[in-house]
Amino acid sequence: SYVLTQPPSVSVAPGQTASITCGGNNIGSKAVHWYQQKPGQAPVLVVYADRDRPSGIPDRFSGSNSGNTATLTISRVEAGDEADYYCQVWDSGSDYYVFGIGTRVTVI
Amino acid sequence: QVQLMQSGAAVKKPGSSVKVSCKASGGTFSSYGLHWVRQAPGQGLEWVGGISPVFGIAKYGQVFQGRVTITTDESTGTAYMEVSSLRPEDTAVYYCAREASLPMATVPYQFDAWGQGTLVTVSS
Numbered sequence: 001s002y003v004l005t006q007p008p009s010v011s012v013a014p015g016q017t018a019s020i021t022c023g024g025n026n027i028g029s030k031a032v033h034w035y036q037q038k039p040g041q042a043p044v045l046v047v048y049a050d051r052d053r054p055s056g057i058p059d060r061f062s063g064s065n066s067g068n069t070a071t072l073t074i075s076r077v078e079a080g081d082e083a084d085y086y087c088q089v090w091d092s093g094s095d096y097y098v099f100g101i102g103t104r105v106t107v108i
Numbered sequence: 109q110v111q112l113m114q115s116g117a118a119v120k121k122p123g124s125s126v127k128v129s130c131k132a133s134g135g136t137f138s139s140y141g142l143h144w145v146r147q148a149p150g151q152g153l154e155w156v157g158g159i160s161p162v163f164g165i166a167k168y169g170q171v172f173q174g175r176v177t178i179t180t181d182e183s184t185g186t187a188y189m190e191v192s193s194l195r196p197e198d199t200a201v202y203y204c205a206r207e208a209s210l211p212m213a214t215v216p217y218q219f220d221a222w223g224q225g226t227l228v229t230v231s232s
Contacts, residue, residue, distance in 0.1 A: 001170065033218040035153070042203055042225055043145075043153065048218035086153050090216040095167050097143065097155040097216065 002091035004100035011106045018074040020103045022087030025068060030089045032070040034063060037102075038083045046085075047072060074105070082107045110134050112204050112223035119229045125192040128226045130204030132185040141207025142180055142187045143219065148200040156189065156202070160216045161209045194230045201225040 005023040012018040022032060032050050035043035045054050047063040050070065060075045074081055087100040115129040130142070143158025157168035157178050166178045172191075180187045187204055203226075205219035 031215070031218075035219070037153075042222040043205075043219075044222070045218055045220050048208075048220070054220060084152075088153075088218075092215075094170075095163070096169060097158070099145075099153040099155065102152040 001094055001096060002089070002098050004087055004089065004098055006085075006087060006100040006103045008101070009104045009106065011108050012074075012077045013108055014077055014079060016077055018077050018081070018105055020072045020074075020085050020087075020105065022070040022072070022100050023068055024070075024089065027068055027070050027089065028066045030065075030091075032063065032065050033088045034061075034072045035086045035088065036081075036083045037086065043086065077105075077107055079107050081105060110206060110221050112206060112221055114202075114204060114223040114226045117227040117229070119231065120194050122194055122196060122230055122232055124194050125190060126194060126228050127188055127190040128202055128204075128228070130187045130189075130223050132187075132206070138182045138185075140209050141216065142178075143205050143207055144176075144178060144189045145203045145205055145219075146200045147203070147225075148197070151200075158205075158207065159187075160207055162213055162216050191228075194228075196230050196232075199228065199230050201227050 034047040036046045037043040046061045050065040051063045062073045084102045086102045111133045141160040144156040146154045159166045177190045204223040206221040208217040208220040
């Protein structure tokens with residue numbers, strides 16, 4: 001089955017940039033979606049189809065996808081961005097929806 | 109703006125079944141997909157299964173095949189997930205999530221709305 005690899009944690013200072021990677025075999029050929037989950041809350045879609053943002057999501061959130069790595073970038077990080085972030089794709093080989101293990105972003 | 113409202117928490121014995129509901133308000137999911145995602149305590153998100161408008165039928169994650177049934181009632185705008193032969197390791201928060209879609213879509217889309225989650229505890 002298709003596997004997505006994310007770093008368990010990323011630390012970033014306020015105002016700086018956080019980059020969260022999501023690795024997968026030829027992931028550049030798939031549409032990657034990113035979800036933010038704060039403690040005790042349901043996930044929220046922050047980026048879809050590699051780089052598009054739903055309405056209401058600040059433009060500080062951006063995405064890219066090429067080769068074997070997709071990246072979610074959070075610019076000008078704020079304390080409120082502290083959360084777990086999950087990447088997700090649909091694997092055509094199995095017809096499964098696959099999530100990465102999640103990356104905890106800590107604002108230090 | 110659609111909102112997904114799930115049924116309340118449940119405590120079940122091992123070997124029993126649980127049925128969780130998810131009702132759409134402010135919209136429907138008749139032309140969208142509806143999926144269920146599980147999150148065990150302190151763990152990540154895991155796709156349980158769902159119905160995508162791309163496929164038109166329910167599909168299930170490998171771990172859940174044979175134990176989970178997902179259905180929808182378009183007349184009431186409600187989706188259901190039933191899990192049978194419950195085990196303690198099924199203890200988790202179960203979320204329903206709507207899959208966005210466009211006409212004539214040929215590939216699945218992102219999950220653009222989520223329910224609040226339902227805690228299912230399996231314990232003797």
